[in-house]
Amino acid sequence: MRVTRLLSGRSDTERFDLYTRGSLYFLVGMEPLLALWLISDLDVESRTDIAYWLAALSLVHTAACALLLRAGLRHRLDGAPRPDGYRLVAAAVTAAGLVAVLSWAEHLDAPTPDAPGAGYFAVIGLAGYLIGTFSAGTSTRTTVMAVLAGVALVVALDVAGRLAVPDTPQGSATAISMGIAAAAVVSTFRPSVWMLEVMWELDRSQQVQARLAVAEERLRFARDLHDTLGRNLSVVAVKSQLAAQLARRRDDGAIAQMDEVREIAERALREVREVVRGYRAIDLDAELAGSQSILRAAGVSCDVSGTGSDLPPEVQATLAWVVREGITNVLRHSEATRCAIALRSGPGSVALTMENDGVNTLRRTAGGTGLIGLGERLAAVGGTLDWEDLSGGRYRLVAEVPVGAA
Secondary structure, three states, X not given: OHHHHHHHOOOHHHHHHHHHHHHHHHHHOOHHHHHHHHHXXXXXXXXXXXXXXXXXXXXXXXXXXXXXXXXXXXXXXXXXXXXHHHXXXXXXXXXXXXXXXXXXXXXXXXXXXXXXXXXXXXXXXXXXXXXXXXHOOOOHHHHHHHHHHHHHHHHHHHHOOOOOOOOOOOOHHHHHHHHHHHHHHHHHHHHHHHHHHHHHHHHHHHHHHHHHHHHHHHHHHHHHHHHHHHHHHHHHHHHHHHHHHHHHOOOOHHHHHHHHHHHHHHHHHHHHHHHHHHHHOOOHHHHHHHHHHHHHHOOOEEEEEOOOOOOOHHHHHHHHHHHHHHHHHHHHHEOOOEEEEEEEXXXXXXXXXXXEOOEOOOOOOOOOHXXXXXXXXXXXXXXXXXXXXXXXXXXXXXXXEEOOOO
């Protein structure tokens, strides 16, 4: 229930961001569990003496890597400064951990003919977590250099005899295993951050596209008003000036000029009303097609039946508002996978039915302000609006309008 509430008010991009960040921090937080596994492999005599230090080292190293991961994500996603300080701190903690593990090598399990010793895995883990969190906030070139440096370090320790792998030439198996470990952590951290960057860039692009669409519509409306009013107002100004001059001369022609000014003003008013009416008009079939496209783009299967081409314009506009509000509710207040829209005409009335699944009662408030506004809009033309919850998490919205509504 708490997880549902945590995700209920977030967009899909924000959910993906939360899931990805949580997964990366979860991987970093696994290091203390690996430390417990190493502690369980200590010999009985030294387990008590080293266990506390090894546990404390793992916690400090985990905190350093978590801070480095946080700073790296802020750098890549939010444009924050490069986390050079956090890199140095994490590297210093890792170096201290390597020194500590090597100093405890004689107390850790020694390599056997079947497997390397616990100290080997400790060094691999320390270097691997550092490389993984380091790669989250750096470029690809720097990440490759860090991987090569980590592999070289571990191989050098193995060649020096501190991390010998049984029954294999010194350094060869270590290089392979360290390369695999580094590739695994980098392929987890690095692509995750890249996917976050792509998701947020797409989200910003959609917002910019929406703003551009609004700006384009405003420009169109401004252009139509300019073309409609510009010429008429210019004529009104000229004829008013002429009428004023004729009035000063007490010429009866001033009356005729003012009559023409009145006619031009009335014509301009009619043209403005036509522009506004065209600007506010909503075509039902276009709204149905657009809604179907929007839902499919959001991953929701949408079936539309019926057409509103034969309905009066007033009825089409009213039902188009119902479709627009209904689709908004499907996207905002549900996790729908399927939506069906049916338009059926009867004797003297037409009914619009919208039904979808994936209803989440925590994200929806029945009878919200949007539905109340729709009810008022339908009541103004003699129509009705009903909604109900169905079994299986389904939701139905029904609007009925008299065909002869004005």
